[in-house]
Amino acid sequence: MEKQNSIFRWVVFASVLFTYLLMSSQRTAPGLITDQLMNDFHVSAATIGLLASMQFFVYTGLQIPMGLLADRFGPNFFLIIGAILTGLGTIMYSLSTHEFVLLLARIITGLGDATIWVNMVLILSQWFKPKEFTHLIGVTAMTGSLGFLLATVPFSILIDLLGWRAAFLSTGTLLCLCGILLFVVLIKKPKQLFIDERTDLEPKIEREKTSVLLRRICMNRQAWSLFLCHFGIVGTYVGFIGSWAVPYGMSMYGMTRIDASQLILIGLIGALIGAPLASWISSRLEMIKRPYIVVHIIIVLSWSSIFLSKGHPPLSLLPLLFFIIGLAYGANALTFAAVRQTFPVMEAGIASGFANTGGFLSAVLLPSLFGKVLDFFQLSGSLTEGYHYGFIIPVIFSLLGLVGVLTMKEKQQLPKVIAVSKR
Structure with missing residues (x-):
């Protein structure tokens, strides 16, 4: 052409x-x-x-x-x-x-x-x-x-x-x-x-009817596992930085808006590194599931550490946590590597869309649920407790992601992967 x-x-x-x-x-x-x-x-x-x-x-x-x-x-x-x-x-x-x-x-x-x-x-x-x-x-x-x-x-x-x-x-x-x-x-x-x-x-080419493909995907255990993988790793990051990260830094640590936005910047640097790093590790090990399990465990521990420190971890530790959370988010490319590995070519598009829907569904739910928790505690005059208990939401979401990756299947031999995250 x-x-x-x-x-x-x-x-x-x-x-x-x-x-x-x-x-x-x-x-x-x-x-x-x-x-x-x-x-x-x-x-x-x-x-x-x-x-x-x-x-x-x-x-x-x-x-x-x-x-x-x-x-x-x-x-x-x-x-x-x-x-x-x-x-x-x-x-x-x-x-x-x-x-x-x-x-x-x-x-x-x-x-x-x-x-x-x-x-x-x-x-x-x-x-x-x-x-x-x-x-x-x-x-x-x-x-x-x-x-x-x-x-x-x-x-x-x-x-x-x-x-x-x-x-x-x-x-x-x-x-x-x-x-x-x-x-x-x-x-x-x-x-x-x-x-x-x-x-x-x-x-x-003529494609199979979308309704038929969707019905088959919705009955597929692997599709739901990847849905949960993406649900636990994407929404906890995108949903939080897109709504509450800046006011969290300003309210809990007295930061200026620019200082608080630097926390997001650190997380985004982690995300930029995470995608190629996860792809490289997966290719070297010739597997997807095990490195992805490690990623999900790290993300659960990161959100849990913020929650267990009552929403106020040491300021010196906070940038590292944001970086690690961003790094884990970048590894969400492995979701689509697993789609390409385990689904036929004719189903890969809808399977990718199904998995991606899980990620952005959690991004829809988290800001609203987090806001409701803040409103509940703000009525009693305790915004600090609101942020503390609000962090139980990303903890639960990331645990669902861990369940997804643990139930995910993969083929024994993994071809060399060039993983690309959808955004």
């Missing part, structure tokens, strides 16, 4: 990844202003938890439908619309005057965010040869974590300089401009350069 040899494919790659970087940053950026939202809108911690959960809820529910739509109609249109929807949702968030508008803004942002991964992978598969694609998809996956990094200290500084409304307004505007850029790069320019080629992905 001619466009897979063109220099223009790198323009496509850069444009798509820059858009993904900005879109992924808006998953956790609202967690930086939790205290300001509670003061400005006079809302409870449970309401803030609901706001933090809503984007993940929408994202989770649309993964399989988005894959079907992209496969049928092509990925370009949906990625463009997704960038614009994320931008409009972010702009609406910055202009909100009522908590209902905040909720609606997060729903719109979630609709846009749900388009990014599936469509981005399909677009890159059009523009790059298989060998190039294998290398670049790893870079693409890491861009999501870099987006989380962008939503820590850099975005905190922007909030302190401009105020939270102006910071979100400028980001939303930039995302809308990215949508226009993608239209030019993905549709308009390719029509001029490649007149005889389609710019969208054409379905090449």
Whole structure:
């Protein structure tokens, strides 16, 4: 295919990844202003938890439908619309005057965010040869974590300089401009350069009905084991840093917003290291289950140590705990390595979506449940106890993940794995 040899494919790659970087940053950026939202809108911690959960809820529910739509109609249109929807949702968030508008803004942002991964992978598969694609998809996956990094200290500084409304307004505007850029790069320019080629992905094979595949997956013990693996490792990290990590540092340790966001930064550095490290160890040992069990035990011990120290471990230990939790989160790539190893090719996509649903379901539940615990104890005037007992939620979630990995099956011989985490 001619466009897979063109220099223009790198323009496509850069444009798509820059858009993904900005879109992924808006998953956790609202967690930086939790205290300001509670003061400005006079809302409870449970309401803030609901706001933090809503984007993940929408994202989770649309993964399989988005894959079907992209496969049928092509990925370009949906990625463009997704960038614009994320931008409009972010702009609406910055202009909100009522908590209902905040909720609606997060729903719109979630609709846009749900388009990014599936469509981005399909677009890159059009523009790059298989060998190039294998290398670049790893870079693409890491861009999501870099987006989380962008939503820590850099975005905190922007909030302190401009105020939270102006910071979100400028980001939303930039995302809308990215949508226009993608239209030019993905549709308009390719029509001029490649007149005889389609710019969208054409379905090449007939697939089994989704309802049949879903029924079979839902009856599969391995699928549920991987669902629980992802439930215990993803939501405990993404759900917490996207909602309560910054107010936790500010409330329990008297940190400034920038200092508290540095804790998230440390965790995200761990996540960036965790994915390739877990893949390398798994490949060297030629197994998935045993190293993944170790990862889940570590994550259970980390959350348990925070809970057992009454939510207030020594300040010198806190950065290490965040780093270890982030490192374990990066190892969630092993979930998809296990999917590829134990499911047929025709079922691997839906099995991956099923497992990924578990991860983001926990990311939906944790902020809201944590907020309800804080509200309960805040009524008695003890926010410290609220954080203490709130940490029992990630402990329980991570224990469920440990159950999942213990019941997971794997083949005796593991081919060399290039593990890529979906975000």
